[in-house]
Amino acid sequence: MKKIEHQSLSDRAYQALKDGLQEGVFLPMQPMVIRNLAAEYGISATPIREALQRLVAERLLIVLPNRSIVVPRMTRELFLDLMPIRVSLEGLAARLATSNFSPKDLEKLEKLVQRVANAMTHYDAKTYLLLNREFHFAIYEKAGNPELLQLINDLWLKVGPVFTGLFDDAYFREHANDEHQNILRAIKAGDAEAAQHYMQQDIDIAAKALLPLMPEDDVT
C-alpha cells in the first residue's frame, strides 16, 4: 500500500513556479502578479504569495521598490559575482566526491560523457544542456554534503537560464567535453586535486563563453 503523500498548496505552487523559472516562462523584470497567478493556478492568493516569498528568500526572485516581485535580469556584474563562487563550491564538491564512486557510478558517468559528446556532435543544444546538468550533479551528489549540494543547486537555478547561450560559442562547442573527460579521468584515478582543477576549468571555460552575452548593468 503506497503511503499517501500530502503536499500543501503552498509547496505545490512553489514547485510549479520553480519549474516555470527553470523553463524561462517568466520574463525578467516582468511583475509576477499574485492575483493573476492565483487565478491561473486555481487557488487562492495566500499559497501563491507564500511561494513567491519563499523564492524571494532563496534569492531566485527579487522585490522591486514598488513591492512587485520579478525574476531578476542576469547582469554582467551579477554573473561575475556568481562565477568565482561556483568555481569555489563546485570545485570543492568534485574534490569531496572523488573517493566516493563505485564502479557502477563510474560507468554511469562514462555513459554521460559519451552522451554529452553525442549531443554536441548533433548540435543538439537542448539535450546537451540536460546531460551537462546531469553529468555535473552526478558528481556533486557524490560529495555527500547536503548543504553543499543545496547551495550548488541554488546557483544553477540562478545561472541556468543563461546556459542556453553556451552553444553560441564555437570554442566552447569544440572543447566543452574535454574537461568532462579530464574530470572523469581524474575521478577514476582517485585524484581529488585534479578533479577539482578540471571541474574549475570546465566552469571557467563556460563562464568565458557566456560572458559576452551578459548585458551591462540593469537599465530598467
Added chain:
Amino acid sequence: MKKIEHQSLSDRAYQALKDGLQEGVFLPMQPMVIRNLAAEYGISATPIREALQRLVAERLLIVLPNRSIVVPRMTRELFLDLMPIRVSLEGLAARLATSNFSPKDLEKLEKLVQRVANAMTHYDAKTYLLLNREFHFAIYEKAGNPELLQLINDLWLKVGPVFTGLFDDAYFREHANDEHQNILRAIKAGDAEAAQHYMQQDIDIAAKALLPLMPEDDVT
C-alpha cells in the same frame, strides 16, 4: 528631511526573529508556535507565518514532519558539512578582498586584531566573539561580491550560536589571534594566496576546537 522608510510587519517580524536566533533566544527543536509569537509581538499570525517561512526558505529554521517549525540542533554531521563550505567560501573572500584595502581599512583591521588580543588576554569571551565577527566581516566585505557576502553571512547565522564554545579550548585561546595576525600580514603584503591560506587555517583551527562539543546526530 529624512526619508520615511516603510517596513512591512512581515519584514519587522523577520528581523526580530533573526535577532532572536542570533542571540540564541529560541531553543533548538522547540516548536515556534505562530499564535504565541503573534500574541507576543502584538500582530496577527500572517506576518509571523511569513517571517518563519522565510527563515525556513533560508534554511535557518526547519519544518518537522508534524509541520511545526524549529531551530535545528547543530549536529556533528551538519557541522562537518558546513566547515569545508566555510573554508572554501571564506578563503575565496579573503583572496578576492586582498587587493581592495585602503590604508585606512588596514588601520582599522590592525586595531581589530589588537582589540581581539586584548579581549583574549582578559578572558572576555563575549567581546572576543563580537570582535572576531567584526574582524572577519571587515575582510569579507572588501571582496566586493554581494552574493558571496550573503552566503557567508548565512553560514555564520547557522554556526554562530556554537561559537560560544570556542573559549572552552585552551589551544584555541592561545593561538586564535595568530591566524588573524597572519591574515593581516598577508593582506598588507598584498599576498592574496597567503591571505586565503591563513583565513582557511583560522576557520580550520576554530572548527577543530568546536568539533568535540558537537552532539552526535539528532536523537530527538
Added chain:
DNA sequence: ATGCGGTATATCATATATCAAATAGCGTCA
C-alpha cells in the same frame, strides 16, 4: 496493562475580506 476508537484540542494551511500603498488617469491651471 495494553490497544483501540472516538472526541476534543492545538496548531498549521488556506480562503476571503479589508486595509495600505502605489500607480494610472483625468481635469484644471499657468
Added chain:
DNA sequence: TGACGCTATTTGATATATGATATACCGCAT
C-alpha cells in the same frame, strides 16, 4: 504643454475566519 491635485484602480500586506491535520486524552474491551 507641463505640472499639480484629486480620484479610481490595481496590487501587495494584513487580519480574521474557517478548513485540514496532528496530537492528546478518555473510555472501553480484551
